[in-house]
Amino acid sequence: MKITYPHMGHLSAPISNMLRQLDIEVCPPPPITKKTVELGSLHSPEGVCLPYKINMGNFLESLDQGADAVITLCGAGKCRFGFYGALQKSALQRRKAVSFFTVDTEHLLGDLYRLLTKLSPRAGRLAILRAIALTVQKLRALDEISAAKNRFGARCIAPDKIIAFCEYGCGEIAECDTFGEISHIRDLILDIVSSQCDPEPTPVPRVALVGEFYVLLEPYVNHWIENHLITQGIHVQKFVNYGNWAYSKVFLQLLGLYNEETDYLAAARPYMTHHVGGDGLKSVGAAAISAAAGYDGIIHVYPFGCMPEIVAQYALKNLSADHSLPLLTLGVDEHSSAVGITTRLEAFADCIKRQKPNPRH
Amino acid sequence: MLVGCLADNRLSEYREIRPCPATPPLTSSYKSPCGFNTKQMEDNRLVGKISDITQAKENYMSINIGIPRAMLYHDFGRLWRHFFDALGEASTLSGETTKQHLDRGTSLAVDESCLPLKIYLGHVETLLPGCSHILVPRITRYHPGFYHCAKLAGLPDIVRNTFRLSADRIIAPNIETNGKPGIYKAAASAAAAAGHSRPAGCLALRRALATWRGQPAADAAVPMETGKKVAVIGHSYLLKDSFLCGDILAILKARAVTVLTPADLDNKLAYNEARRLSPDIYWQLPAKTAGAACHFAGRPDIAGLILVSSFGCGLDSMMNEYLEHRVLRPSNKPYLIISLDEHTGRAGVATRVEAFWDLVEWRQKP
Numbered sequence: 009m010k011i012t013y014p015h016m017g018h019l020s021a022p023i024s025n026m027l028r029q030l031d032i033e034v035c036p037p038p039p040i041t042k043k044t045v046e047l048g049s050l051h052s053p054e055g056v057c058l059p060y061k062i063n064m065g066n067f068l069e070s071l072d073q074g075a076d077a078v079i080t081l082c083g084a085g086k087c088r089f090g091f092y093g094a095l096q097k098s099a100l101q102r103r104k105a106v107s108f109f110t111v112d113t114e115h116l117l118g119d120l121y122r123l124l125t126k127l128s129p130r131a132g133r134l135a136i137l138r139a140i141a142l143t144v145q146k147l148r149a150l151d152e153i154s155a156a157k158n159r160f161g162a163r164c165i166a167p168d169k170i171i172a173f174c175e176y177g178c179g180e181i182a183e184c185d186t187f188g189e190i191s192h193i194r195d196l197i198l199d200i201v202s203s204q205c206d207p208e209p210t211p212v213p214r215v216a217l218v219g220e221f222y223v224l225l226e227p228y229v230n231h232w233i234e235n236h237l238i239t240q241g242i243h244v245q246k247f248v249n250y251g252n253w254a255y256s257k258v259f260l261q262l263l264g265l266y267n268e269e270t271d272y273l274a275a276a277r278p279y280m281t282h283h284v285g286g287d288g289l290k291s292v293g294a295a296a297i298s299a300a301a302g303y304d305g306i307i308h309v310y311p312f313g314c315m316p317e318i319v320a321q322y323a324l325k326n327l328s329a330d331h332s333l334p335l336l337t338l339g340v341d342e343h344s345s346a347v348g349i350t351t352r353l354e355a356f357a358d359c360i361k362r363q364k365p366n367p368r369h
Numbered sequence: 370m371l372v373g374c375l376a377d378n379r380l381s382e383y384r385e386i387r388p389c390p391a392t393p394p395l396t397s398s399y400k401s402p403c404g405f406n407t408k409q410m411e412d413n414r415l416v417g418k419i420s421d422i423t424q425a426k427e428n429y430m431s432i433n434i435g436i437p438r439a440m441l442y443h444d445f446g447r448l449w450r451h452f453f454d455a456l457g458e459a460s461t462l463s464g465e466t467t468k469q470h471l472d473r474g475t476s477l478a479v480d481e482s483c484l485p486l487k488i489y490l491g492h493v494e495t496l497l498p499g500c501s502h503i504l505v506p507r508i509t510r511y512h513p514g515f516y517h518c519a520k521l522a523g524l525p526d527i528v529r530n531t532f533r534l535s536a537d538r539i540i541a542p543n544i545e546t547n548g549k550p551g552i553y554k555a556a557a558s559a560a561a562a563a564g565h566s567r568p569a570g571c572l573a574l575r576r577a578l579a580t581w582r583g584q585p586a587a588d589a590a591v592p593m594e595t596g597k598k599v600a601v602i603g604h605s606y607l608l609k610d611s612f613l614c615g616d617i618l619a620i621l622k623a624r625a626v627t628v629l630t631p632a633d634l635d636n637k638l639a640y641n642e643a644r645r646l647s648p649d650i651y652w653q654l655p656a657k658t659a660g661a662a663c664h665f666a667g668r669p670d671i672a673g674l675i676l677v678s679s680f681g682c683g684l685d686s687m688m689n690e691y692l693e694h695r696v697l698r699p700s701n702k703p704y705l706i707i708s709l710d711e712h713t714g715r716a717g718v719a720t721r722v723e724a725f726w727d728l729v730e731w732r733q734k735p
Contacts, residue, residue, distance in 0.1 A: 055686030055708075087519060088683050094649035095687055098694065279530060282507060282543065284523040285516075313481055315683040319523035321479045322530040339481065 009107065010035040011127070012070035013079045014063040017225040019250060021182030022146040026139045029185075030128040035075035037066040040228040044069055049342045051099060058229060058311035058341050059222040060092055067096065071104055078106055079123070083113035087286035087316050116257045142187065144258055148251035149181050149194040154234075156198050158245070160205040161238035162212050170201055171235050213360045214243045216298035218291040219309035220317055223340055224248045230309055230340065231349045240357040245303070247294035248287070275300075279323035288316030292323045299331040305360045306333055312341035334359055432563055434460045434540065435500030437492035440485055440521065441508055443609040447584070449504060451577035452556065456570070458563055461500055463492040466612035470495065475711050477531055484613070484679035484710055485606050486520050486527070493528055502540050502563065503528065509545040511552060512640075515653035518684050537562070598627045599729065600665035603677030604654050604685075605632060607709065614677060616715055617707070620722045629671065631661035638664065646695065655688040662692050666700035673703040673729040675722070680710035703728045 012035045013023055020036055027034045038044070040062060048065025067078055078100065082093040097108040109127075111119040117140070124136045157174040161167040177197035184190045215237060223229045224246060237244045256268060269283060272293025280292045295306050308324055310317035321337060328335035336356045338349060434453055436442060442449070446462075453460040463470075466488055474491030496503055509522045520527070525541035528534065540562040542555035553571045560570025599621055601608060608614050608630050621628050631639060639660030643650050646663050650656045658676075665671045674697060678685035689706055697704040705725040707718065 053686055053690035055680070055682075056690075057683070060687075088687055090651060091649060091687050094647055095691055098691065102694070278536065280523070280526045282509075282522060282526065284526070285519040288519060288523065313681060313683060313686070315519035316523075318479055318481050319519055319527060321481075322523075322527045325479075326530050326533070 009033060009077045009127070010075045011077045011079055012037055012067065012075035014066045015040055015226065015228075016222060017227065017250065018150050018178050018182070019147070019225075021179065022143045022150075025182060026143045027127075029139050029142075030124060030131045030136065032124075032127050035070050035073055037070040038073070040066070040226070045342050053095075055313065057088060057314050059220075060088070060096070061342055062226070062229065063092065064096060064099070067100055068103075071100070071106065076104070076106060077109065079109045079111065081113055082110040087314075089286065113257060116254070117259070117262055120258075140258065142184075142190075144251065144254050145187055145190050146181055146184065146251075147254050149190050150178055151249040151251035152194060153177055153181070153197055153201075154246070154249070156201045158234060158238060158243060160201050162241050162243040163210045164205045166204070167239045167241075170204060171238060173197070174201065212241055212243050213304040213363075214245060214298075214302075215305045215307055215360065216295060216303045217244050217246045217248075217307050217309065218294045218298075219248070219307075220287050220291075220311055220314050221248050221253075223309050223311050225250060229311075230338075231344075231346045233307070233309065233338075233349070233353065236350065236353050237357065240354070240361075242357055242360065245298065247290065247298075272297075276323070279327050280320070284316045284319045286314065286316030288320040291317060291320040292327065295324055295327055299327060299333055303333070304363060305356065306335045307356070308335065308337045310337075310339055312339040312344075314339075334363075432458050432502060433500050434458055434563065435493075435496030435503045436460055436462050437489055437496060437503070437505075438463045438465065439489040439492045439610070440524070440606050441506070443605040448577055448581045449506075451580045452559070452573050453563075455573035455576040455580075456560060456563065456565055458565075460504075461496065463496050466492070466610050468612075471612070471711055481681060483520065483681035483683075485604075485682075487711065488610070488613075489524070490528070490531055493532065497532065502538055503534075504540045504559075506555075506559075507541055507543045507545075509543075510653075511544050511546060512653055513547045514651065515640075515656055516651055517653055597625065597729075597733075598629055598671050599673050599675065599726075600629045600661070600671050601675045601677060602631055602658050602661050602665065604658065604682075607677050607679060608632070613679075613709055616718050617675065617677065617722050620719060621726065624726060626726070629665065631657050634661055634664060647691070650688075652684050652688075655684045658685075659688060659692060659696075662696050666696050666702060671702070672733060673705070673725065674700075675725065676704065676706045678706070678708055680708045703732060 010033045011027060013020075015037055024034045024036045044065035045062060046065075047068050048061040048063070051068060052061045052064050063080065078096075080093060080096070083090050093108070093110040097106075100106045100108070109123055111123060120140060121136060124131070124139070125133075128136070153174050157170060161170040161174075164170055174197070177193070180193050180197075181190060184193060217224060217234070225248065227234070234244050234246065261267065269289060272290050273281075273283070274293075275296040276289055276293040279296065280289055283289050291308060291310075295308070298306065306324065306328060308317070308321070324335060324337070327333070334356065336352060338352065340349070436446065436449055438446070450460050450462070470488055470491030472491070473494050474487035474489065477490045477494065478487045493503055493505070505525045505528045507522060507525050508517055510516050525539055529536065529539060540559050542559040544552060544555045546552065546554075553574060556574035557567035557570040560573060561567055565573075601614070601617060601621070603614070608618075609632075618628055636657070639657045641660070642663040643656040643660035646659055650659055662674065662676070665674055676689060676692065676697070678689055693704075693706065703725060705721060707721060709718075
């Protein structure tokens with residue numbers, strides 16, 4: 009059985025390493041290209057949101073390369089994500105005999121553990137748990153590198169070099185085999201990145217990036233929005249991270265220690281008073297937190313037609329007006345072009361810099 | 370449609386607000402400014418708040434609760450009105466949907482919102498000048514294992530944010546439960562928002578439920594047995610809104626076709642059919658349409674199926690595809706999928722429905 013899975017940012021390498029460690033045959037999906045998006049859109053309902061189409065494109069491309077089993081996430085909420093699995097399964101099985109495995113985000117650890125024992129019957133319990141923990145640790149390290157890239161990249165003279173170096177570092181982290189190696193490489197990268205910057209922190213404009221999980225984490229879809237802002241000398245604070253998400257979903261929520269929604273709900277009042285599914289509440293909560301923390305702007309990115317994010321938009325409009333905070337909403341779909349997004353980002357960056365000039369630029 | 374007829378018969382009991390052609394006075398407080406002038410915004414909001422409350426106190430000595438005739442009104446509207454009757458409060462229903470509701474809603478709403486949400490906002494706007502409170506229930510889950518969509522879950526927040534209303538002008542009972550206690554709790558909170566005690570709310574709900582259940586389901590519209598039957602499948606807020614679906618039903622009725630809708634089916638039957646089709650469907654409204662589609666597709670006396678949905682409906686964007694491949698195509702019956710939005714022209718819908726009916730007749734020729 010050759011397993012494949014959908015792309016999401018840097019997730020691919022750690023996942024395929026985890027599966028390989030457990031002696032599971034993996035067929036990683038080819039990188040997302042224009043062809044992936046077109047293929048996915050062709051085999052998807054036209055009105056469905058972008059992540060579905062790209063997942064579908066990933067699956068179809070890997071199936072062409074010989075994969076015959078699919079692992080995908082699925083979560084019952086009020087958003088369409090929970091129904092992805094059922095629809096994709098029936099669409100793929102019309103083309104080819106495919107085994108379809110779903111991991112429910114509400115019981116992430118349990119489902120993942122059961123799935124891995126099924127796929128790799130000879131691996132011991134401890135080996136499986138260690139592989140899961142190692143992957144979560146890698147994802148957390150990737151988060152830290154990404155945060156450092158945003159922080160120091162915006163403040164240094166050659167942001168392009170920092171971005172390239174962090175890309176390289178992410179690749180290195182994905183290949184690690186022990187916890188010690190991960191923390192060693194992570195510290196090394198963080199040291200090098202921070203050494204490229206003045207010891208005194210330069211005041212630069214700060215922008216909060218909020219919105220839907222998938223489009224924020226997959227750079228192909230958001231057209232490398234973070235790198236774009238870094239090169240403009242803007243510090244981007246992203247409120248969605250896979251490592252933190254996986255860590256809290258896998259371990260903390262299991263123990264009942266943490267529920268991120270309560271924090272965001274408290275912050276989002278009075279603009280939003282209830283959970284609306286997906287990341288809607290989180291977007292509003294994160295925007296409210298960054299407004300209170302004195303950020304200079306908010307960028308809201310979501311797939312076109314995303315139901316929870318549309319509800320969030322009603323709240324974000326008022327929030328940005330009340331705090332006189334510039335707000336840029338970017339709805340992306342398979343037709344959005346890099347040029348369109350670049351133009352909007354540049355105009356937004358100009359607007360922010362006029363309010364708070366960066367001494368270096 | 371049927372609920373609309375019933376409501377019209379009782380016009381004498383309720384004050385009906387016609388959509389006023391003039392822009393309501395509240396406009397200035399919620400129109401978004403081009404710049405980011407916080408102070409002005411805050412002043413506006415404050416003025417809006419105070420004037421709202423004083424207006425409500427001066428103009429209405431008693432409470433008058435506005436109920437928008439949109440979204441889940443078409444399922445539970447009569448229950449809500451019985452509830453406020455039992456509480457002894459006046460309730461006002463907005464008029465039938467018109468072009469003006471849609472146009473105002475479209476300009477108020479975020480562009481990507483779905484059609485029913487735009488219409489909902491249009492209805493709320495016509496109610497605002499005449500009512501002290503607006504009923505905007507947040508209904509997320511009341512049936513075990515089924516959820517409602519994100520927009521229904523965020524409806525009170527959407528209304529509050531669009532019109533910049535203070536929280537006390539909206540009666541927003543929150544129904545997110547699997548059992549009856551949660552519904553009574555919501556009724557108690559609705560009563561509290563209207564200035565009644567919480568036990569009075571529970572009592573009123575009990576009475577309202579008894580009256581509601583006592584009435585014949587589907588208003589006893591006995592279908593004519595003409596032999597030609599077509600199933601029109603869609604959410605009740607589309608099918609029962611004569612502005613949106615009146616044309617489709619009128620064209621079919623003019624050809625002496627009996628139209629069956631999901632409302633003609635027993636809920637339990639529809640949900641069981643949906644469970645059999647796919648246990649993964651966890652949205653309540655699409656589960657009902659899916660169940661109805663399965664049921665009607667399997668009935669030999671149904672000559673064709675029309676699936677009506679609105680553009681931007683997230684759930685239908687996936688369910689329609691699923692139903693098309695799993696139910697409609699295998700059934701080997703003529704089917705038509707219509708997506709409605711604010712640009713839909715009457716002629717476009719009429720042409721499609723007529724062509725569809727020609728196809729059905731052509732197939733039935735010996």
